Amino acid sequence: DRDPVQTRGLWAQIDQQGYFDLSDDPRWQQQVARFGLVSGSSSHRLxxxxxxxxxxxFEELIDPHTADGVAVSQAFIEAGVPMICLETAQPAKFADTMVEALGVAPPVPAGFQHLQQSAQRFCRMPKDLAVLxxxxxxxxxxR
Incomplete structure (x- = not known):
């Protein structure tokens, strides 16, 4: 609903207890019924x-974000219903995590190899949508 008060409240719950629970919220229940949304959590070990x-x-490299989705999806698998998990990031962006999991760094795709040597740029600006x-x-x- 784009309700900043509700959003602040949810973040406060995360600060206090580490999570928030929408399972009793009728708006969430409507979205679940409409779109089949589910959620879960993962840990670094998982x-x-x-x-x-x-x-x-499968001899496939998946990034940590995709791994979280794959891990959580296991709780929702139904017999005869395909489960599709889409890659969310490039494994090469998370070399340290990939080394921890597999013992080797993932290959960096050719289109990304120049990024390590490229200059980084950023711009500070106020919290103002018009300025952004x-x-x-x-x-x-x-275009």
Missing amino acids: RIDTIREVYQR KAYIRRHAPA
């Missing part, structure tokens, strides 16, 4: 184990 298991079983939009208009290439 993430590492999932990266390792997927690589051992103006910045994007000035700096994004026209």
Whole structure:
């Protein structure tokens, strides 16, 4: 609902107890019924184990975010219903985690190899949507 008061309340719950629970919220229940949304949680250990298991079983590298999705999805598998997990990031972005899981760093795709040597740029700006939009208009290439 784009309700900043509710959003602040949810973040406060995370600060206090480490999570928030929407299972009793009728708006959440409507979204679950409409879209089949589910959620769960993962841990660092489960993430590492999932990266390792997927690589051992399928010889596929998955990034830590995808590993969280794959791990959580296991609780929701139904017989005869395919489960699809889409990759969310490039494993090379998480070399330390991949080394922890597999003992080796993932290959860096050719299109990304120059990034390690590229200059990093950033711009500080106030929390102002109009300022952000103006910045994007000035700096994004026209299509």
